[in-house]
Amino acid sequence: MSVSGTADSGTRLRTADDDIARRFSESAAVRDSPVMPTADFHDWFAACRRRNDYRVTRVPFAQLDGWSFEPDTQNLVHRSGRFYSVQGIEVNTDRREVHTWTQPIIVQPEIGILGILVREFDGVLHCLMQAKMEPGNVNTLQLSPTIQATYSNYTRVHGGNSIPYLKHFLSPRRGRVLVDALQSEQGSWFLRKRNRNMVIETTEDIPLHEDFCWLSIGQLHELMRIDNLVNMDARTVLSCIPFATPTDRLSTPDSDSFGAALANSLSSSSRALHDRPGLLSWFTEFKARHVLTQRLIPLGKLRNWIRTAEGIHHEQGKYFTVLGVDVEATNREVSHWAQPLLAPRSQGILAFITKNIDGVLHVLVQARTGAGTYDVVEMAPTVHCAPDNLGEGSGDPRPHFLDYVLTARPDQIRYDVIHSEEGGRFYHAQNRYLVIEADDDFPIDVPDDFIWVTARQIIDLNQHGNYFNVEARSLLAALHTHALW
């Protein structure tokens, strides 16, 4: 690898990584910015919405232009053989109540880029965000990263318009990499899907296209309190950003404030209930001792799933439906296309339970296995379920802590926002994201599948891929909105 010029004070060596966390933390402290005042943001966003015309129509599979069911397998594929396909999967695992099942799953082996370009304005890092339409969005337009590009996109398989700002994310690049990790997406719906989550810093003057704006992290944290505004791709990239509480901002251990305990939890000098080897060992144990085998099977050979002209659905009406949409848009790379989407049948509950343990906020995460999980388990929210899929015949017991979350008192609820999952693959997929502060009498001893971790530990592990699932990463981004900088 060649070395870019970073000479300062006679050394060729880089400054410490802590410096990056410090700069992001300063950006998070800026809750409003003159570059794009939050008050103006909403007008700008509304204008983006008005400026473009979108029409998304559910259509039967027979009208899904470019897509068809492969004769042998009945897999749903694009005529180019690219993009993604909907296939069948047979799962065997000792990690779920039901040990074997089949289901449709989205197969997209290529790795895309979700990237945010950042730049300093008046010494504060700002993120270049995009008002972007996706066909599965409930409200069409959501606030998205600078780029979200599949490999097919950015290598121009579909021959669309070029992607603005893409060059900043492709190597060799002039900017500085602040984040670059392969992170998983929904393990229940994707087979081993990963995208590259990137944050690149530029010092250049960047032309501002009309659907883009610069926002501080603090502004983004405020906007993350609004339902269905900050999209999944933005949330997962934001979750990878390292923050750190400076030592002089740490609170005394006897503070009982949520924000103070979170500040302590974000510090690299904070102590944790489990040290790093203990935490890694808990995780390694699941991979070493449990089994997840994933076998692709023809979509036509699924058990318990029914295909009609309009959709592929579960015989009990649970889980999700695979359906088709026809899309017309005026500001996308391609202005008219059709595609299949996966539509969940009900809203999920995704919750972090947190607890102040000796002055340091800890988050309760669980080891979870989905049909498409990359390597047996990932760490997931304390509660990660769709309650409507439970109950009679599901084989699933009532999830741990679900009732605790659903009966939390208002003063325990630190975050409660409806967010959408990626609208390029999922249709009206809304989940309720909650951060709950547990009472003092909430147990420290938890079932084997659960472990208490600090915000610092999550941030450090999340620099590497496949530790936290995408739902936990959204909640990590949500948790950060609460930090007192």
Add this chain to the structure above:
Amino acid sequence: MSVSGTADSGTRLRTADDDIARRFSESAAVRDSPVMPTADFHDWFAACRRRNDYRVTRVPFAQLDGWSFEPDTQNLVHRSGRFYSVQGIEVNTDRREVHTWTQPIIVQPEIGILGILVREFDGVLHCLMQAKMEPGNVNTLQLSPTIQATYSNYTRVHGGNSIPYLKHFLSPRRGRVLVDALQSEQGSWFLRKRNRNMVIETTEDIPLHEDFCWLSIGQLHELMRIDNLVNMDARTVLSCIPFATPTDRLSTPDSDSFGAALANSLSSSSRALHDRPGLLSWFTEFKARHVLTQRLIPLGKLRNWIRTAEGIHHEQGKYFTVLGVDVEATNREVSHWAQPLLAPRSQGILAFITKNIDGVLHVLVQARTGAGTYDVVEMAPTVHCAPDNLGEGSGDPRPHFLDYVLTARPDQIRYDVIHSEEGGRFYHAQNRYLVIEADDDFPIDVPDDFIWVTARQIIDLNQHGNYFNVEARSLLAALHTHALW
């Protein structure tokens, strides 16, 4: 997860992870120990060798008791269906000069444990090491971790004797986990093989079986300078141990001593040529932009490989031979068995080139793809090749830096030891491990597949699996033997 009692000074929280690195570093400083003086060690080891009788005989496949070629595939399998098998693989990748090839490969999907039990004697951590016979060892007996157990072993598939000290490594356990990571093994010979590398600390009195002894890390570092003594399993576990140079032991940047530059390189306050995001991004780029597909095929369908009654070998006599051995031993769980082994045809060269950059030692690693690599690439030694496999008809160009290593002056050679690869799967597999100190005029700008990293960066990433291949991990353990504590 339940929480073990760690109460001190009123907090339930763990001390910082740095404490573990400090204690290991103190153990590394103890170059001889009264618990088992190094002078006595050699007598003890010779006595172990005399006490047991081993006979390893090459036999034709027809005499390989319990093993046979499956009728349909000609895969070499055990009658129990367990242990491992030798199958064929077809590899497609844009990461090697030859983009597609077939070869035999060892398939062993289950995850075993390589574990070292440690205990303090007079305040110094000591490792419980074993004099262990493996049929593929050139010298029969090598110094091994406390346990090396396949999943079949420790769940007693073969009905052998019980494994001493196993209980310390199985959950729930009383000891404290200091290391627990899933690490890969030889990507050229194993399909996506991983073992659990563990270090567990006990405070109990441990009965000492006759083939076991306690040694400090410093003693192990001395023993790692002897050819074919410390086995691969011990080296990989040792490589996962975190060390750290205390701030008050750091050297001035203008020191030109190898040991001083290494001490700086081990410190968490040292600067590096590439910061962590830059290093992770370099690695992520390979996974995102390159392809490795691995397809198991029948062993009988290999191109360019020939099976005789005695072995399966490459038509040009390169790479390796699959052969069979019959084994009799008096102190193994089972006293008589047969098994296939993979015998490399020549000795490999595995070398780290190091360079003092502004007072901090940097190691040059490369991104490397093998037939069985878990996820496209791992970081490998600067030079990782078997020179006899090169040359006419191989399609491989001369590897970068091979000639620099082979022509290094004696004063540049900091480590030069022949080590064996795992004798339970490989027959007389010896490689030459070298650490070379580059001259000042060695370039900092290197080809894209290479990157300079500090010892601290390697140690931190190596807490997670699949960053460094097993050969690089052996060299990391070798590098540690040079640190001045």
